[in-house]
Amino acid sequence: MPMHEAIKYVLGAYLVFAVLLVTYGVIMAKHTARARKELASVNNALHKERR
Amino acid sequence: MRSLQYLTLASAAALAAAFALVFAYAPMDADQGLIQKIFYLHVPLAIVTLCGFIAGGLMGIKYLRTGDRRWDVRSYVAIHISIVFAVAVLATGSIWARAAWGHWWVWDEPTLVSFLIIFLLYCCYQPLRFSIEDPERQARYAAVFSVIAGAFVPLNFVAVRLAQAFTHPRVLSATGGNMPGSMRLTFVAAIGAIALLYITLWRIEIASKETSGELRRLRRRLAEAAS
Numbered sequence: 001m002p003m004h005e006a007i008k009y010v011l012g013a014y015l016v017f018a019v020l021l022v023t024y025g026v027i028m029a030k031h032t033a034r035a036r037k038e039l040a041s042v043n044n045a046l047h048k049e050r051r
Numbered sequence: 052m053r054s055l056q057y058l059t060l061a062s063a064a065a066l067a068a069a070f071a072l073v074f075a076y077a078p079m080d081a082d083q084g085l086i087q088k089i090f091y092l093h094v095p096l097a098i099v100t101l102c103g104f105i106a107g108g109l110m111g112i113k114y115l116r117t118g119d120r121r122w123d124v125r126s127y128v129a130i131h132i133s134i135v136f137a138v139a140v141l142a143t144g145s146i147w148a149r150a151a152w153g154h155w156w157v158w159d160e161p162t163l164v165s166f167l168i169i170f171l172l173y174c175c176y177q178p179l180r181f182s183i184e185d186p187e188r189q190a191r192y193a194a195v196f197s198v199i200a201g202a203f204v205p206l207n208f209v210a211v212r213l214a215q216a217f218t219h220p221r222v223l224s225a226t227g228g229n230m231p232g233s234m235r236l237t238f239v240a241a242i243g244a245i246a247l248l249y250i251t252l253w254r255i256e257i258a259s260k261e262t263s264g265e266l267r268r269l270r271r272r273l274a275e276a277a278s
Contacts, residue, residue, distance in 0.1 A: 001150065006085035009150035013089040013143040014070075017096070020139050021248075028255060035262050042269050049276065 055254055062247040069237070069244035077237040089147040091237055095245040097140045097166065101204050103133035103249060104173060108201015111194035123190040124264075126197050128256045130176055132249060137170045161214040165207050172200050 073091040080087035110126035113119075144163065145155045157163055176196055183189040230238065 001084060001086060003085060006150065009086050009146055010088050013092060013146045016142040016146070017092055017139050020135060020142075024135055024252065028259060031259050031263075035259065035266060038266050038270075039262075042266060042273065045273050049273070 055251075055258060058247075058251045058254060062244070062251040065240075065244035065247045069240045072237040072240050077234050078231065083151060086147065086150040089143055089150070091241040092245075093140060093143040093147055094238070095242040096136055096143065098242060099245045099249050100133045100136040100140055101169070101208065102246075103129050103136065104169065104204045105201050107133065107197045108199075108204075111197035111201065114190060114194045115198070120186075120190060123194060124260050125253075125257060126194060127180070128253055128260065130173060130197060132252050132256065134170070134173055134176075136249065137166075137173070140166065141170060161211045165211045169200075169204060169207060172203065176200070 069091070073088055077088075077091070079085065107126045107129035110122050110129060114122035114126060144166075148157060148163075149155045176193065179196055180189055180193040183192055
């Protein structure tokens, strides 16, 4: 197989892996952001309770 | 939290080092040329994925023996990450197959089909798990599934090796797949990096799940205190 053809396949394979990893990272970051938001609201609720 | 940061940095460094070895150190394969570089991604991903499924089963056993919910969460996360890795295995394998054999998929190749069967089997795990509302039953059924499916993985591996393969090469053989030293070193580095990545993602997701659980408990307590 000529080099310019082979590069496309190799790049494609490594890109698929990178895209999956980034997608997973974005989903996890969203989860973390949601947890932070919830933590802030629980904190607020706790402060109100103490007052 | 700090240990997670170190682990993330270590796995990023290991991946960078492994890929540097793949493209700068490992020699070009005489038969396949450049496309053989996919091997250093595809095969380690496949090995780590299958080990992850087995680990999920072992954690399922631990849950069934102890009843500790943390083992159920660990098993669930191990299987979840393995499914994500399995998608990468199938995609990279298909790309490599297209480049090397001229086909995206070969149905009469036992290695490919057996991996697809394992993948489809584990695709049933989440629907099964989340179709049960009672948390105790959910954890128990999921653990039983993970143990049975986890036992199927090595059985399947042995069965495939006993079968007469046509096109898919053998890497884990007595001769080590006839790899020269530099290729073997790169391959081992790639396995190490992918395994470290798996462990890192597993730890991150476990931490996220534990935080969510803790938050739910706090909310419940707050609601109880308010009423």
